[in-house]
Amino acid sequence: MSTMPTRIDGDLFEAAKASGALMSRSAAQQLSHWARLGRELESSRQVSHKDIARVLAGRQPYDSLGDPEQAVVRAEWDERIDAARAALDLESELAAAGESWSEVDAAGNLVVRHPG
Numbered sequence: 001m002s003t004m005p006t007r008i009d010g011d012l013f014e015a016a017k018a019s020g021a022l023m024s025r026s027a028a029q030q031l032s033h034w035a036r037l038g039r040e041l042e043s044s045r046q047v048s049h050k051d052i053a054r055v056l057a058g059r060q061p062y063d064s065l066g067d068p069e070q071a072v073v074r075a076e077w078d079e080r081i082d083a084a085r086a087a088l089d090l091e092s093e094l095a096a097a098g099e100s101w102s103e104v105d106a107a108g109n110l111v112v113r114h115p116g
Contacts, residue, residue: 009082038075041068
């Protein structure tokens with residue numbers, strides 16, 4: 001089996017390390033295991049991709065799906081949330097609107113920021 005370099009989200013890698021340790025696998029082995037499971041799940045005839053698409057589009061309730069379909073929907077939601085979070089630039093938006101904002105610095109102190 002050959003390996004190819006790839007970038008993995010830090011949270012996913014840490015989860016793979018923790019889960020892999022319980023299953024006597026390295027983080028890389030755990031990620032590979034999860035990838036194979038995902039591939040099989042997506043190609044399974046027992047998984048209704050039409051129902052998954054309807055849930056993701058908001059036209060069908062999540063609870064109407066079986067466990068395998070719910071797992072696919074949760075994974076898709078996680079990806080969509082991560083992408084939306086990565087695209088956020090609230091500092092620029094608030095500054096452009098002339099709004100102040102508050103945040104916590106590295107020491108845990110409250111800091112109020114003002115535009116400009």
